[in-house]
Amino acid sequence: xxxxxxxxxxxxxxxxxxxxxxxxxxxxxxxxxxxxxxxxxxxxxxxxxxxxxxxxxxxxxxxxxxxxxxxxxxxxxxxxxxxxxxxxxxxxxxxxxxxxxxxxxxxxxxxxxxxxxxxxxxxxxxxxxxxxxxxxxxxxxxxxxxxxxxxxxxxxxxxxxxxxxxxxxxxxxxxxxxxxxxxxxxxxxxxxxxxxxxxxxxxxxxxxxxxxxxxxxxxxxxxxxxxxxxxxxxxxxxxxxxxxxxxxxxxxxxxx
Amino acid sequence: xxxxxxxxxxxxxxxxxxxxxxxxxxxxxxxxxxxxxxxxxxxxxxxxxxxxxxxxxxxxxxxxxxxxxxxxxxxxxxxxxxxxxxxxxxxxxxxxxxxxxxxxxxxxxxxxxxxxxxxxxxxxxxxxxxxxxxxxxxxxxxxxxxxxxxxxxxxxxxxxxxxxxxxxxxxxxxxxxxxxxxxxxxxxxxxxxxxxxxxxxxxxxxx
Numbered sequence: 415x416x417x418x419x420x421x422x423x424x425x426x427x428x429x430x431x432x433x434x435x436x437x438x439x440x441x442x443x444x445x446x447x448x449x450x451x452x453x454x455x456x457x458x459x460x461x462x463x464x465x466x467x468x469x470x471x472x473x474x475x476x477x478x479x480x481x482x483x484x485x486x487x488x489x490x491x492x493x494x495x496x497x498x499x500x501x502x503x504x505x506x507x508x509x510x511x512x513x514x515x516x517x518x519x520x521x522x523x524x525x526x527x528x529x530x531x532x533x534x535x536x537x538x539x540x541x542x543x544x545x546x547x548x549x550x551x552x553x554x555x556x557x558x559x560x561x562x563x564x565x566x567x568x569x570x571x572x573x574x575x576x577x578x579x580x581x582x583x584x585x586x587x588x589x590x591x592x593x594x595x596x597x598x599x600x601x602x603x604x605x606x607x608x609x610x611x612x613x614x615x616x617x618x619x620x621x622x623x624x625x626x627x628x629x630x631x632x633x634x635x636x637x638x639x640x641x642x643x644x645x646x647x648x649x650x651x652x653x654x655x656x657x658x659x660x661x662x663x664x665x666x667x668x669x670x
Numbered sequence: 671x672x673x674x675x676x677x678x679x680x681x682x683x684x685x686x687x688x689x690x691x692x693x694x695x696x697x698x699x700x701x702x703x704x705x706x707x708x709x710x711x712x713x714x715x716x717x718x719x720x721x722x723x724x725x726x727x728x729x730x731x732x733x734x735x736x737x738x739x740x741x742x743x744x745x746x747x748x749x750x751x752x753x754x755x756x757x758x759x760x761x762x763x764x765x766x767x768x769x770x771x772x773x774x775x776x777x778x779x780x781x782x783x784x785x786x787x788x789x790x791x792x793x794x795x796x797x798x799x800x801x802x803x804x805x806x807x808x809x810x811x812x813x814x815x816x817x818x819x820x821x822x823x824x825x826x827x828x829x830x831x832x833x834x835x836x837x838x839x840x841x842x843x844x845x846x847x848x849x850x851x852x853x854x855x856x857x858x859x860x861x862x863x864x865x866x867x868x869x870x871x872x873x874x875x876x877x
Contacts, residue, residue: 531677607856
């Protein structure tokens with residue numbers, strides 16, 4: 415939740431370093447292309463090469479090492495179960511045995527490939543896109559022909575996440591002041607239900623006021639993106655160089 | 671709690687779910703008056719903030735999914751709302767992934783739509799507070815269970831090798847389903863008393 419501040423900017427964005435020279439839509443476009451290409455790679459040495467590219471991007475973007483590492487390590491619990499099962503369910507050369515079940519080298523390889531792919535893409539996206547201001551992301555998506563309504567929904571949502579985070583903080587503080595300590599029991603879950611319900615009510619009322627205020631200022635249901643995105647001279651070389659690397663990796667996969 | 675990362679699913683599953691999500695977003699956008707975008711965004715932001723809260727259960731904690739409540743409050747607008755939430759989480763938090771945006775949106779938004787269509791109308795006519803709470807509990811639990819089933823289907827259709835783990839994947843959602851049943855029952859009962867128009871499944875407000 416730290417990523418959004420009341421000013422509507424991402425706190426994760428320190429200084430994007432050299433990547434700042436590249437326009438947001440080129441960064442978003444290359445991040446998507448990189449994700450698609452990496453998912454297609456599937457061979458460990460090639461995935462390692464893709465990871466190296468992502469690490470270089472992260473260095474160029476000057477991502478903070480500690481908090482980035484924490485983000486990479488995070489994975490939902492159900493995925494851990496899937497990964498832990500893989501060595502035992504993929505047939506192949508036995509590697510070791512646990513409780514009579516033998517783990518295969520092929521299965522382990524597949525689990526490693528998944529972890530590498532997922533983290534490589536997350537790292538590249540955090541470097542290329544995570545360092546953008548959310549507003550710049552919205553403009554980039556508009557330039558990439560994402561429907562206007564989705565872009566506006568995204569921009570307004572970013573704005574209100576910051577506002578509601580503060581509101582949520584005030585409500586939790588009020589609950590704590592009255593002795594509420596979250597524990598794993600029904601009372602806690604009920605209280606969170608009421609808390610979210612009340613947050614919805616207050617936000618809904620807030621949104622009515624916003625709507626009225628916008629109407630007052632002549633809002634007719636159409637928005638204009640104030641600043642169109644400006645192409646940068648670094649875009650073409652960056653996209654071309656990046657594209658060449660991707661093609662190289664994909665060719666290596668095919669001929670291997 | 672339902673973020674499948676990149677590199678796990680097969681291309682047919684990714685492409686199929688992305689296509690279905692694109693159709694869902696297109697329908698939802700058609701129904702969403704641009705006039706109501708700020709309002710929808712405020713509600714989307716509520717669900718985004720709520721999904722980051724840790725709710726303790728036993729020795730661990732869970733993040734709520736809230737697909738049931740989202741369906742009841744947002745109706746069709748839940749589809750772009752989920753998509754926007756997942757884009758922001760992937761871009762700024764490193765949760766989830768890029769090629770899986772379609773499938774992850776599908777797995778959370780479809781249950782929201784089903785609940786809006788099935789439980790929404792029942793909730794409209796319910797008068798008895800116990801019945802309202804029970805419908806809320808059903809919406810909360812069903813949202814989690816449907817999402818869990820869709821996650822399992824995405825994995826199971828992608829590769830044979832994932833199938834043995836699916837029982838455990840499904841079971842891992844049980845605590846969340848219990849938490850969300852209680853939580854959604856409380857939230858729906860409160861909304862019903864304080865602001866019933868929030869439960870009119872989006873449509874009335876967007877019309």
